[in-house]
Amino acid sequence: MSSPDLQQEAEDIHDQLPESVGASLDDIQERLTTLVDEYRVPLDEARRSVMSTYLSDSDVDRDEVSSENGNPQVDLEEIDEAEQWVDITAKVADLWEPRSDSIAQVGLLGDETGTIKFTKWAKSDLPELTEGQVYRLGNVVTDEYQGQYSVKLNRTTTIEQLDQEIEVGDNSTEAEGALVDIQSGSGLIKRCPQEDCTRVLQNGRCSEHGEGEGNFDLRIKGVIDNGDTVQEVIFDQDATEQVADITLAEAQEMAMDALDTSVVADAVRDATLGRYYRVQGPEMGRYLLVDEFEQITDMHDPEQILITARSM
Numbered sequence: 001m002s003s004p005d006l007q008q009e010a011e012d013i014h015d016q017l018p019e020s021v022g023a024s025l026d027d028i029q030e031r032l033t034t035l036v037d038e039y040r041v042p043l044d045e046a047r048r049s050v051m052s053t054y055l056s057d058s059d060v061d062r063d064e065v066s067s068e069n070g071n072p073q074v075d076l077e078e079i080d081e082a083e084q085w086v087d088i089t090a091k092v093a094d095l096w097e098p099r100s101d102s103i104a105q106v107g108l109l110g111d112e113t114g115t116i117k118f119t120k121w122a123k124s125d126l127p128e129l130t131e132g133q134v135y136r137l138g139n140v141v142t143d144e145y146q147g148q149y150s151v152k153l154n155r156t157t158t159i160e161q162l163d164q165e166i167e168v169g170d171n172s173t174e175a176e177g178a179l180v181d182i183q184s185g186s187g188l189i190k191r192c193p194q195e196d197c198t199r200v201l202q203n204g205r206c207s208e209h210g211e212g213e214g215n216f217d218l219r220i221k222g223v224i225d226n227g228d229t230v231q232e233v234i235f236d237q238d239a240t241e242q243v244a245d246i247t248l249a250e251a252q253e254m255a256m257d258a259l260d261t262s263v264v265a266d267a268v269r270d271a272t273l274g275r276y277y278r279v280q281g282p283e284m285g286r287y288l289l290v291d292e293f294e295q296i297t298d299m300h301d302p303e304q305i306l307i308t309a310r311s312m
């Protein structure tokens with residue numbers, strides 16, 4: 001595991017959970033790592049979330065459960081329920097660096113209908129998957145976290161290499177409407193400089209590593225409203241620089257002159273709030289991570305939308 005803190009935390013949780021819950025240390029670590037590293041959830045919150053997950057559904061260690069034969073063969077976009085045993089045919093679209101020794105391989109599988117995260121446990125002792133290669137995977141288990149589905153390869157999983165090509169489909173989503181709110185934590189922020197830690201510093205402190213210089217970053221956490229539904233969105237540095245027409249260097253200079261970083265958030269707000277955008281990108285939990293965006297002409301009366309948003 002890359003972070004000794006997460007390892008320790010996982011062990012603590014493991015010790016605290018009743019035996020009857022049957023939570024494996026690997027599974028706890030995996031859930032914690034996903035929350036902290038992928039979703040940037042503060043460790044305290046992640047810990048509570050993991051504990052309550054196990055206590056609310058005292059499920060058994062999935063690796064110990066052997067599946068029945070005759071799983072359905074499903075397309076990746078059909079996976080919309082956790083704890084299902086399925087067979088899939090997919091290409092290894094991407095391999096990521098495992099964050100834990102308990103994980104042999106982690107990455108993205110893709111088929112014509114979209115992509116899904118996969119995890120292959122070290123203890124499952126399965127053959128190595130190669131990026132770009134298509135496989136038929138039998139007996140994988142689906143999992144879900146905050147609306148994001150994944151599949152787990154376990155020791156009962158069968159792996160058959162196929163001599164075929166798959167054009168991986170795009171499952172990024174789109175939202176369109178007025179940017180009606182810009183949330184705190186937007187504008188010029190500082191992230192912890194520690195390796196494997198990208199937590200946002202609060203008053204110059206990382207909740208894990210204490211005081212630090214921090215690395216500057218720009219982002220917008222906002223809400224896009226089309227009059228019917230709202231979508232929370234995150235613009236990363238690139239997207240923020242473009243949408244707010246400000247570079248990171250300019251933002252730093254602006255904050256230095258004012259001796260206050262909030263001037264950047266104000267400038268970003270002035271440049272974007274109430275404007276109409278069509279944004280596109282992958283969904284992560286409740287956020288759409290903006291890869292691409294364009295400003296569009298008004299689709300609704302802006303006054304009306306802002307009034308709706310304020311009354312929420």
Ligand SMILES: [Zn+2]
Nearest residue numbers: 192197206209
């Ligand atoms: Zn840190």
